[in-house]
Amino acid sequence: MSQPATAYEVVIGLEVHAQVATASKMFCPCPATYAGAAPNTHVCPICLGMPGVLPVMNRDAVEKTLLFALALGCTIPHDSKFDRKNYPYPDLMKGYQISQYDMPFSVNGHLDVDLPDGTVKRVGVTRVHLEEDTAMLRHESGAGGERYSVVDVNRAGSPLMEIVSEPDMRSPEEARRYLEMLREILRYTGVSRANMEEGNFRCDANISLRRFGAPQYGTKVEIKNMNSFRSVQMALEYEVRRQSEMLDRGEQITQETRGWLEAERRTVSQRSKEQAHDYRYFPEPDLPPVRPAAAWIEQLRVTVPELPQTKRHRFVEQYGLSAYDANLLSTPRARAEFFEQTIAIAGAARAKQVSNWLLGDIARLQNAHGQEFEHITIAPAQVAELIDLVERRVLNSTTAKAVLERIYTSGGSPTAAASDLGLVSAPAAGLDALLATVIAANPRAVTDFRGGKANAVQALVGAVMRETRGTADAAQVRELLLEKLARD
Numbered sequence: 001m002s003q004p005a006t007a008y009e010v011v012i013g014l015e016v017h018a019q020v021a022t023a024s025k026m027f028c029p030c031p032a033t034y035a036g037a038a039p040n041t042h043v044c045p046i047c048l049g050m051p052g053v054l055p056v057m058n059r060d061a062v063e064k065t066l067l068f069a070l071a072l073g074c075t076i077p078h079d080s081k082f083d084r085k086n087y088p089y090p091d092l093m094k095g096y097q098i099s100q101y102d103m104p105f106s107v108n109g110h111l112d113v114d115l116p117d118g119t120v121k122r123v124g125v126t127r128v129h130l131e132e133d134t135a136m137l138r139h140e141s142g143a144g145g146e147r148y149s150v151v152d153v154n155r156a157g158s159p160l161m162e163i164v165s166e167p168d169m170r171s172p173e174e175a176r177r178y179l180e181m182l183r184e185i186l187r188y189t190g191v192s193r194a195n196m197e198e199g200n201f202r203c204d205a206n207i208s209l210r211r212f213g214a215p216q217y218g219t220k221v222e223i224k225n226m227n228s229f230r231s232v233q234m235a236l237e238y239e240v241r242r243q244s245e246m247l248d249r250g251e252q253i254t255q256e257t258r259g260w261l262e263a264e265r266r267t268v269s270q271r272s273k274e275q276a277h278d279y280r281y282f283p284e285p286d287l288p289p290v291r292p293a294a295a296w297i298e299q300l301r302v303t304v305p306e307l308p309q310t311k312r313h314r315f316v317e318q319y320g321l322s323a324y325d326a327n328l329l330s331t332p333r334a335r336a337e338f339f340e341q342t343i344a345i346a347g348a349a350r351a352k353q354v355s356n357w358l359l360g361d362i363a364r365l366q367n368a369h370g371q372e373f374e375h376i377t378i379a380p381a382q383v384a385e386l387i388d389l390v391e392r393r394v395l396n397s398t399t400a401k402a403v404l405e406r407i408y409t410s411g412g413s414p415t416a417a418a419s420d421l422g423l424v425s426a427p428a429a430g431l432d433a434l435l436a437t438v439i440a441a442n443p444r445a446v447t448d449f450r451g452g453k454a455n456a457v458q459a460l461v462g463a464v465m466r467e468t469r470g471t472a473d474a475a476q477v478r479e480l481l482l483e484k485l486a487r488d
């Protein structure tokens, strides 16, 4: 990744918003699964912000937030509470957002980021807290060209986790890698779908530059409106160039919020950054403080799954896989689990074969069927059986692929599918008779071979393969022919 040469140290911190995957919204019973629904169909007086209604906390959202915080090694304080963050904006139905200000659910975590050069960078996580999402505005034009906006309240009140990092990242690439690994953990823990394109995983970036060795941070700029990992990296790279050029000219950086214009590949000033006191935070009077019991926290702690990074290292050590294969196998979680379930049946000695099937033909079929791994139509026992059939030379690499395709679409056991497809190779006894026939029918090749032309045996192998319609194992046939020719 090309880094612009600069005399400045780049300092980046990220704020990520991830929607928590719950059945209902944060403070009302409306279904939180509104994707694709007609506008304003998942609403009630609470999320519409009607006067006189009372919010009720969604336990599942709190629990998932705590689980995720524990996965990041956060401390869970004994006391936490919700606050009102006041600001007037048309997407905020109540005129305030229920969020967490000075007593969040968790603090002081970290994420160990694997960098492409093989090193690991620890990025501090300041806090993970919970709040409610806002409604969505759509800006449209009328027939006469007049501009207007419409509001869809379906998203309002969905549980939203905010994950704030320390300003520990030192390049746009580190920031991108942090985001990728954060998303992996969100998905592994089942806490969020974490899909940037669907809008349930969003990122704002803070970036400042300072001369190397300077004791204080430079003035930071916040960047918004990035809707892919790639655009986060590009926006940050753009800002590194823009800010270093300004500093080179002796200009001051303005503290502000800038928007990323994807089509133009640049950031533009949106507004000067609000200070915290602009929001006039105060404790939410309609919700009790939250004091998670120690026993509850411990219960959650043991349900934190083995994280992808740990799994990757274990796959390399335990099964002798390459770092590259271990990396691919570790996500999504369903594939990592499929891998180990298959090994539980086939044995650890076959880890490489299991990995090859999963990353090769099974991945190809999965793509061809447009399936997520969670929904693939094949089971570990089938893959283990397929590997066994290949190992016992009942199937060769070509016929095994055909069997895989059959069981992938029609189910059933590989043995039955092989026999249905007429792909079971000739039994050893039948094969022996066939070899004798082929040797008798090809005296010229036999003479050539005995006369020292070692390659002549290939003609005989070819003849056997034709007779068995490709079901025999060519390597085995060659071996048996060599034995037979030496003996007879």
Ligand SMILES: [Zn+2]
Pocket: 025, 028, 029, 030, 042, 043, 044, 045, 046, 047, 048, 157
């Ligand atoms: Zn509602």
